[in-house]
Every structure is written in structure tokens, then in C-alpha cells.
Amino acid sequence: MERRSLPIGLQDFRTVREGGHIYIDKTEYLYRLINDSKYAFISRPRRFGKSLICSTLKELFKGSRELFEGLYIHDKVDWKQYPVIHVDFNNMDFRNFPLDEVISKKLDAQAKEFGLTLEGNSAQQKFNELIDRLSTPEAKAVIIIDEYDKAITDHLGEEKVHEHELTLRNFYSVLKSQDGKLRFVFITGVSKYGRMSVFSTLNNLDDISMEDQYACMAGISQQELEDALGPHIEWVCQKRGMTRDQLLRQVKKWYNGFSWDGENTLYNPFSLLNFFKKGAFHNFWFTTDTPNFLMKLFRERKFPAHELESLAGGTAVIENANLDNIGLESLLFQTGYLTIKKISHYMDLEEYELGYPNFEVQHSFTKHILSTYMEQPVDRVETTVALKLRHAIADRNLDAFFEIIQSVLASVPYSISISQEAYFHSLMHVLMTVTGLRVNSELQVGGGIVDSVLESLDSIYIFEFKIDSTAEKAIAQIDEKGYANRFAIEGKSLVKIGASFDTKKRCISEWKAVED
Numbered sequence: 087m088e089r090r091s092l093p094i095g096l097q098d099f100r101t102v103r104e105g106g107h108i109y110i111d112k113t114e115y116l117y118r119l120i121n122d123s124k125y126a127f128i129s130r131p132r133r134f135g136k137s138l139i140c141s142t143l144k145e146l147f148k149g150s151r152e153l154f155e156g157l158y159i160h161d162k163v164d165w166k167q168y169p170v171i172h173v174d175f176n177n178m179d180f181r182n183f184p185l186d187e188v189i190s191k192k193l194d195a196q197a198k199e200f201g202l203t204l205e206g207n208s209a210q211q212k213f214n215e216l217i218d219r220l221s222t223p224e225a226k227a228v229i230i231i232d233e234y235d236k237a238i239t240d241h242l243g244e245e246k247v248h249e250h251e252l253t254l255r256n257f258y259s260v261l262k263s264q265d266g267k268l269r270f271v272f273i274t275g276v277s278k279y280g281r282m283s284v285f286s287t288l289n290n291l292d293d294i295s296m297e298d299q300y301a302c303m304a305g306i307s308q309q310e311l312e313d314a315l316g317p318h319i320e321w322v323c324q325k326r327g328m329t330r331d332q333l334l335r336q337v338k339k340w341y342n343g344f345s346w347d348g349e350n351t352l353y354n355p356f357s358l359l360n361f362f363k364k365g366a367f368h369n370f371w372f373t374t375d376t377p378n379f380l381m382k383l384f385r386e387r388k389f390p391a392h393e394l395e396s397l398a399g400g401t402a403v404i405e406n407a408n409l410d411n412i413g414l415e416s417l418l419f420q421t422g423y424l425t426i427k428k429i430s431h432y433m434d435l436e437e438y439e440l441g442y443p444n445f446e447v448q449h450s451f452t453k454h455i456l457s458t459y460m461e462q463p464v465d466r467v468e469t470t471v472a473l474k475l476r477h478a479i480a481d482r483n484l485d486a487f488f489e490i491i492q493s494v495l496a497s498v499p500y501s502i503s504i505s506q507e508a509y510f511h512s513l514m515h516v517l518m519t520v521t522g523l524r525v526n527s528e529l530q531v532g533g534g535i536v537d538s539v540l541e542s543l544d545s546i547y548i549f550e551f552k553i554d555s556t557a558e559k560a561i562a563q564i565d566e567k568g569y570a571n572r573f574a575i576e577g578k579s580l581v582k583i584g585a586s587f588d589t590k591k592r593c594i595s596e597w598k599a600v601e602d
Contacts, residue, residue, distance in 0.1 A: 089317040092359045097137035097176075099145050103153045110310050113159035115303040116143060120163075120270055123292040125261075127273045127285075128300065131344075131422025133356035133371055135304045136274040137176060140232040143272055144170050147228045168269055169220035170228045171196055171213075175236040185237050185253045189213075210256045214264065221267035228270045229261065235275040238409070242379045247409065251279075262288055277420045279409060296404065298347050305344055305352030311337075318362040325365045340367055343443035344422065348429035354422070357446060371422075372450035380421065381458045383414050390508045391455050392515035392527040394424065397440040404438055415440065423451050445522075452519040459498050459513060472520040479521060479542050484583070484599050491517055495593050510587040511551060514538060518549075534567040545579040552586040557598035560584025570602055 093107040102109050116139070119126055130136055145153050149167035154160045173196075178188045189209035197204045197216055206212040221227040237250040261271060278285065278293070285291060294300040312319070312334070323333050341361065344352045360370040397403070403415050404426070418424040418440075425443040429436055442448035453472065457464045460471075471494060478487040494517060515527040515538060524541040538549040548569050550560040561584040564570060570580050580602040588595040 089321055092318070092363050094356070094359045094363060097141060099138060099141040100150070100153055102138070108314055109157075110306060110314050111157050112139065112303060113142070113146075113154065113157045115300060116146065117159045117162055118299065119272075119294070119303075120146075123270075123294070124268070125271045125273075125288055125291045127275070127278075127291055127293045127295070128303070129275050129278050129293075129295045129420060130304045131276060131354075131420070133354055134344075134422070135355050137174070137232050139304060140172065140174070140230045140272065140274060143228075144172050144230055147270070166225065168225045168228045169200065170230060171216060171220065172230045173232070175231075175233040178237070180237045180250070181240070185209075185250050186257075189253075189257060208256075209253070210260060213257060213260045217260070217264045217267055221264075226267055226269035227264075229268060229272070231271075231273045233275055234258070234273050235277050235279060238279060239276050242409075242412065243382060251409065258288075277417070278405060296346055301345070301347040301350050302352060306355050306358055307350065307352055308338070308342065311353060311358065315362055322362060322365045336367065337361065340445045343425060343447075345426045345443070348426045348438075351443075369446050369450045371446060380414075380417065380423070381454055383412065383417070384455060385458050387414055388509075389414055390512040391452070392512050394418070394451075395441055395515075395527060396427070397424065399438055399440070401436060401438075403440065423447055448519065449522055452516050456494075456516050456520055459516070460494060461499060462497075467520070471517070472522070475517065476521045476523070479523065479540070479545075479547075482545065484581075484597075488585075488594060488597055492593055498592075510553065511537060514549070514551060531572045532568045534563075534569070536564070536567075536569045539573070541576075541578070545581055546573045546576060547581045547583055548573070549583045549585065552584065554589055555586050557584035557586050557596045560586065561598055561600055574602075 091105065091107045093102045093105075093109070096102050096105075096107060101107075112135075120143075128136070128139075146159070146163070147168040147170050149165045151160070151165045171193075173189070173192060178185075178192060180188050186209045190206075190212055193209065193212040193216055194204055197212075197219075200220060202216070202219055204212045204215050206215050217227050217229075234254070237254060238247055241247040241250060261268070273291075278295070294303075306314075319330060319333065322328075323330055326333065328336075337358070341353050341357045342351050344354060354371050357371040361367065397415055399415060403413070404419050405416070415424070419426075422443070424440040426438055427441045428439040430439070431437070442451070453464050453467055456471065457467045460467060462470075471490060474490050475487060478484070478490065491514070495513070498513065511527070515525065518525045518527075518538060518540045521540070526539045527537065529536050529539055536548060537551045540547040540549065548564055550564050550569070552560045561582055564582045564584065570582060573580055582600045582602065583597065585597040586595050587593070
């Protein structure tokens with residue numbers, strides 16, 4: 087069977103459909119959306135298909151019926167044509183030019199497509215004017231705003247962010263005043279900045295970000311993957327010498343796991359499609375952006391890295407991003423580094439369990455954390471630390487393993503050390519995670535909580551850490567609590583490792599390994 091072209095990086099619905107690229111039909115969600123809401127907002131991380139959804143809605147309201155042949159929505163709408171104003175912040179150069187100026191130029195270009203020339207002096211005035219001149223009682227204007235918050239998110243931690251906030255507040259205020267002339271408004275973004283006027287003045291804005299019925303509107307489900315990419319799956323199986331089941335398990339481990347309802351999990355389209363183009367497991371999504379502000383915040387707040395494996399919180403963790411006091415957990419969730427693992431209810435309140443979505447994000451983000459700790463570039467961390475630690479474990483060379491760890495401990499600036507025990511546990515978790523092997527930290531086992539468990543192809547290493555104590559006491563705790571019993575059925579060699587951290591010298595004073 088022929089392998090159809092993969093729409094990697096393609097965000098224009100017309101290009102995808104006319105070019106014969108694979109398109110996963112999401113129009114059932116759009117049909118529900120345009121009938122249920124007048125003002126709708128959805129937040130999703132970058133590279134999750136938001137722009138393609140915007141482009142699809144644009145063609146839908148323009149009446150481009152021929153592009154929807156064979157799709158769910160094709161025979162369910164009347165294909166009436168509406169004037170569509172599409173403001174895409176992805177394509178604006180607000181780093182080198184004033185934000186009001188670049189929005190104004192975007193609106194001028196839109197007006198030109200309709201044969202109009204705008205007379206306003208600001209983006210706010212031009213937006214208002216464009217709606218006035220395009221909207222008619224028979225066909226009211228449709229507004230589509232893609233990445234509404236990009237001018238804020240790209241400048242987090244910079245003085246320019248408040249200047250951009252004011253410009254955007256004035257710009258979005260037009261939507262409220264023009265309510266009677268609008269047929270439908272759709273807004274996408276990464277974060278929900280509650281103070282922005284798009285939320286503070288549009289009290290009828292329907293935030294569908296966390297609604298169950300739209301949980302799978304962006305992203306690719308397991309079923310969609312298997313239905314749409316059959317020939318590509320077969321090709322990669324042949325290329326890598328794997329069975330279909332083996333391949334799908336690995337692909338799921340690497341790229342699946344994003345969830346907005348705690349039940350359905352999704353693939354990031356960018357990573358998934360790149361994998362099936364190249365037929366090799368690599369980090370694709372993470373390389374599209376370096377989270378500099380996140381890393382800065384992580385360092386300033388001295389956040390224990392191992393806690394990212396499993397975080398719990400209420401709705402505040404997933405909903406709002408406060409520009410004056412940005413919550414690290416909330417920002418990590420909204421930007422896609424953490425996702426919802428489980429939603430539970432306690433006394434009518436929702437509680438969310440967050441964690442890394444998949445191996446790609448966990449492994450890549452952890453390397454950035456280590457890079458931040460060591461104040462070294464990520465590529466140097468990979469070659470001088472991650473690779474060497476991997477080889478040391480593969481060779482069962484614990485002397486080399488701890489030698490590398492000692493060198494890292496010596497290189498971490500004292501100023502970023504967290505409180506002694508949390509710092510040591512956090513750094514050890516990061517160091518083991520960057521190996522790419524399976525790691526569990528603070529794992530509930532039998533009569534206690536084991537500090538870390540690292541699993542290689544043939545061995546399981548059970549770590550217990552002590553502060554200003556002895557390795558012997560750490561080993562004794564592993565034995566007393568029966569930590570090793572949990573893993574005896576795995577059929578792998580069990581190695582108990584005790585290590586003591588000297589808080590004054592900031593190094594491992596001693597370590598001991600005992601093989602069961």
C-alpha cells in the first residue's frame with residue numbers, strides 16, 4: 087500500500103487537502119463547536135495542531151465545501167460564506183518591531199484581501215473598523231485568533247511583557263464592543279492569562295480547554311494513528327526489524343501520553359509524524375524550542391526535580407497563568423512538559439495528578455535541568471554525563487558511575503543548591519534519568535519509600551541515600567524495609583546501593599554495593 091505524504095509542519099488546511107497529505111478528520115469536533123458556542127477558547131502546547139484547526143475553521147466559514155469532501159462535516163452544514171478575519175500571532179515579528187505596529191500591518195493585509203483600505207491609527211482602531219466594514223446582517227464576521235498569547239509567552243521574564251499586555255488588552259477589547267456584528271469567535275493559545283481583557287471582558291467566552299468532549303480535538307489518538315498510518319507503520323517495522331506490536335509499544339512509550347481529561351491520551355502530531363518520516367526514535371518536539379524562561383524559573387525556585395514525576399493540585403495548577411506571580415507547575419502543564427495523569431474528586435472539588443507525558447519529554451527536559459544545574463550546554467551534558475553514565479551501567483561499572491556523579495556534584499554552583507537532602511535526592515534523580523533507563527524515585531515499597539530504583543536490561547539497582555551518615559546504614563535500611571523483595575520476581579540481578587552525601591564537602595563521602 088502506498089505511503090501518503092505526511093503533513094509535517096503544514097498548518098494550512100487547503101494545502102494539506104489539495105496536496106493529498108494525510109489528514110486526520112477532526113471536523114466532528116468543529117461541527118459541535120460552531121453549534122454550541124459563539125465565543126470559544128482552547129489552550130494547548132505548541133506543535134499540537136492549533137493552527138491547522140484555525141485554518142480548517144477559516145475554510146469552513148469561507149464556504150470551501152470542496153475541501154471537506156469525505157469528511158464528517160461535509161453534509162452537515164449549509165456552506166454559507168462569511169467574512170473571516172484571521173489574526174495569526176505565529177507570523178508576527180514583535181521582537182524587532184512594536185507589537186501594535188505588526189498587528190496593524192496584519193490587519194492592513196487582511197483588509198487588502200477584501201479590497202479595503204483601513205484608516206485607523208492603531209491596531210485597536212483598525213480591528214474595530216475592519217469588523218464594521220466586513221460584517222453585514224446577512225453574514226456577520228467570523229474572528230479567528232491563533233496563539234493570542236505568543237507576544238506574552240515569548241517574553242516572559244522580560245520588561246517588554248507588560249507593554250505587550252497593555253497593547254493586547256486594548257486590541258482584544260474590540261471583541262466585546264462588536265458583539266452584535268460577530269457570528270463566531272475562536273481563540274487559541276498556550277496559556278490562559280486571566281488578567282488579559284480577552285478573558286476579563288468576554289464573560290461569555292467558552293473555555294473548552296478542559297472539557298471532556300473536546301479533550302481529543304487536538305493531537306492524535308492511538309486509534310487515529312493505527313487507522314491513518316498503516317503503510318507507515320509497516321515501513322518502519324521493516325526498516326527496524328520489529329513486529330507491529332513491538333513498534334507500537336515503543337512509539338507509545340516515546341510519544342504518547344498527553345491528556346486533558348485524565349483518561350484519553352494523545353500523541354503530539356509533530357513528534358509522531360517526524361518519527362514515521364525518519365523511522366528512528368529521536369527527540370523531535372523538544373528541539374523546536376528551548377525553554378529558557380522555564381529553566382530560569384526552575385533554577386530560581388530551586389524546585390526538586392524528582393517531584394515532577396508526580397505532582398498533585400487543584401484547579402489553580404491547570405487553569406491560570408498569573409504574569410505577576412507565575413506558578414512553575416501551572417506553566418509546565420500549559421506548555422506541555424507536564425500532563426494530567428489522573429483526575430479525582432474530593433468533597434466536590436477536583437484534584438489533578440500531573441506527570442511527564444512520555445519518555446521524549448521526560449528525557450529531554452531532564453537533560454535541560456541537568457544543564458541548568460551544571461551551567462553547561464545541553465549537548466555537552468549529553469556527551470560528558472548522560473552517555474558515560476549509560477555506558478557505566480551497561481558495563482556494571484559502579485566505580486565509573488560514582489566517579490561521574492562526583493564530578494557533577496563538584497561542578498554544580500553552591501548558589502543553586504537546594505536544602506541539603508532535597509538537593510542531593512533531586513540531583514541523583516536527574517543523573518539517573520538522563521541515562522534514558524527506567525527510573526523511579528521515592529517509590530512506595532513494602533514498609534517504606536525507596537529513594538530510587540534504576541532498571542537496566544539485566545539488572546535492577548536499588549538506591550538508598552543518607553545525609554552525613556554511612557553507606558552501611560543505607561544498605562541496612564534497604565534490608566530492614568525489604569525493598570529488594572518487590573523486585574525479586576523480575577528475574578533480573580538485584581543490586582543494593584547505599585550512598586552517603588557529605589553536606590559540608592558537597593560530595594558523596596562513601597558508597598557501597600551489595601548484589602543479592
